[in-house]
Amino acid sequence: MSAFLSATGIHTFYGASHVLHGVDFHVDAGETVALMGRNGMGKSTLLKSLLGIVSPRTGKVTVNGRVVGRLETSAIIRLGIAYVPEGRGMFHNLSVREHLVMAARAGIDGKRDWTYERVLDTFPRLAERLDNLGTHLSGGEQQMLSIGRALMTNPRLLILDEATEGLAPLIRREIWRTVRTIKATGIASIIVDKNVGVLLDLADRHIILVKGEVVYDGGPEALKADKTILERHIGL
Ligand SMILES: Nc1ncnc2c1ncn2[C@@H]1O[C@H](COP(=O)(O)OP(=O)(O)OP(=O)(O)O)[C@@H](O)[C@H]1O
Numbered sequence: 096m097s098a099f100l101s102a103t104g105i106h107t108f109y110g111a112s113h114v115l116h117g118v119d120f121h122v123d124a125g126e127t128v129a130l131m132g133r134n135g136m137g138k139s140t141l142l143k144s145l146l147g148i149v150s151p152r153t154g155k156v157t158v159n160g161r162v163v164g165r166l167e168t169s170a171i172i173r174l175g176i177a178y179v180p181e182g183r184g185m186f187h188n189l190s191v192r193e194h195l196v197m198a199a200r201a202g203i204d205g206k207r208d209w210t211y212e213r214v215l216d217t218f219p220r221l222a223e224r225l226d227n228l229g230t231h232l233s234g235g236e237q238q239m240l241s242i243g244r245a246l247m248t249n250p251r252l253l254i255l256d257e258a259t260e261g262l263a264p265l266i267r268r269e270i271w272r273t274v275r276t277i278k279a280t281g282i283a284s285i286i287v288d289k290n291v292g293v294l295l296d297l298a299d300r301h302i303i304l305v306k307g308e309v310v311y312d313g314g315p316e317a318l319k320a321d322k323t324i325l326e327r328h329i330g331l
């Protein structure tokens with residue numbers, strides 16, 4: 096399989112602080128990759144480096160065969176990526192309906208697999224709250240709206256950074272169910288989440304970061320067979 100996104104030799108700094116130390120990373124078309132590591136190990140920084148939200152000092156990122164170089168984040172995103180960042184508070188004074196409709200566009204292949212109707216079928220809670228303002232939704236509903244809005248762009252790659260953080264177990268399960276549906280439709284994803292058990296079930300491949308370096312890149316089998324890898328690097 097060919098990589099949809101690949102990054103080589105990524106070094107990223109915040110001022111004098113050297114956070115990513117030569118990271119190599121890729122996601123194949125349709126592949127689900129779990130990006131794991133303790134707090135502060137550089138997971139979010141890697142995602143931001145891929146998208147040009149922070150500029151790596153050195154390294155190369157390719158999306159769909161195109162070197163993104165110094166492209167603006169918005170231009171990188173239009174190559175077929177949807178990004179749901181960590182944290183909330185990104186909602187304006189728009190209704191649920193407006194958030195979804197404004198995000199709608201065809202994928203880079205011209206397909207519109209994910210329509211307004213399909214997103215509402217996937218998240219019935221949103222369908223019941225179409226006129227609510229995004230800022231008036233519960234945390235779980237905001238997270239669903241973020242993912243629904245991401246799907247409206249018909250991405251080839253969905254990036255979820257801590258999408259289930261702070262949510263009640265029931266809502267969390269609903270989000271994981273949706274992620275499985277998304278996976279089944281062939282959309283690739285990069286998932287950062289604290290829930291390692293779910294990731295071991297869901298992901299095709301796991302990357303573990305320790306202090307900005309990749310210490311594991313492989314399938315779930317080895318992680319399940321040898322628990323010491325997760326104990327050492329994630330602290331489970
Ligand atoms: N904007 C910033 N300016 C300076 N340092 C930052 C900034 N963002 C992150 N850092 C630092 O870079 C390191 C990596 O942070 P990052 O947010 O990438 O970690 P993470 O693995 O996503 O952690 P978490 O699991 O807590 O989200 C940390 O030491 C963090 O304090």
Ligand SMILES: [Mg+2]
Nearest residue numbers: 138139140181
């Ligand atoms: Mg983070």
